[in-house]
Amino acid sequence: MSLYDFLKSLGITAGIHLMLHSSFRRIRAAFPGIKPGDVINTLKLLVNGNGSLIIPAFTYCFKKNTGRNEIYDQKRSHSKVGAISEVFRNTRGVVRTASPTHSFCLWGIVKKYIDKSNAPISPLGAGSVLEWLAQQQEAYILLLGADFKALSFGHYIEIKAKLPWISYSPWEHLGVEPTAISTNGEQKLIEVPGCSKSYKNFETFLLQEHQISTFSYGELHGYYLSLQKLLKDGLSFFSTHPDKLLCDFGTCPACDSRWAYYLEQLKKRQT
DSSP states (O other): OOHHHHHHHHTOOTTOEEEEEEOHHHHHHHSTTOOHHHHHHHHHHHHOTTSEEEEEOOOOOEEETTSOOOOBOTTTOOOSSOHHHHHHHTSTTOEEOOOSSSOEEEEEGGGGTSOTTOOOSSTTSTTSHHHHHHTOTTEEEEEESOOGGGOTHHHHHHHHTTOTTTTSOOOGGGTEEEEEEETTEEEEOSOOOOOOTTHHHHHHHHHHTTSOOOEEETTEEEEEEEHHHHHHHHHHHHHHOGGGGSOOTTSOHHHHHHHHHHHHHHHHHHO
């Protein structure tokens, strides 16, 4: 089976707005000889110009109190989230947003609504590409060789669910400040996305409740998800089980800091 036929069999059709998270290593294992550009061209062909293809190109250019700052250059900074993302960034007709920490690369109709200057003070919340996607009825997420640990949309759900630690930056142990830094200067952020490893708990819940199903092709596994349904299920789960969205205490410094903040807030409410 060709990659085109496989992706078409998942239900990917013309006119949808599709966000991709992927592992090129796993894709190549299933489709030997394939190149990142082949994956990109196949997805563009499927959604066509009436739809959108969106791929994160995060660089995490935060200001650090150590002074060792990596400065975001919208044209030159390499994506840190995979080979396909990096190739897509340099593809003709693709626009990259200006967010120094969490930029997205855009192709198709989405460019009519979000331009290259997009750099909200909530990188994955209000005003972001994710918020625009959340407002579209025909929006989907393709996890191709990736699981929910790569689910950037989970951070948007956290914000919408108003989880108690959402405005608390969890990266102080790395010297990270809630400030983005780019060639255009510094930008204070109202939210800093935290660790996403525990989104696996959300994935497990949805599988157990038969709300989602995984697809497989050889050793390639993943999910094709309706974003509207994911948002509805996520708001319910995140609001009911906030403790499931942080790593076990003692296993992750970022989540440990949010655990401490969360427990402190609970204690204040009880008193």
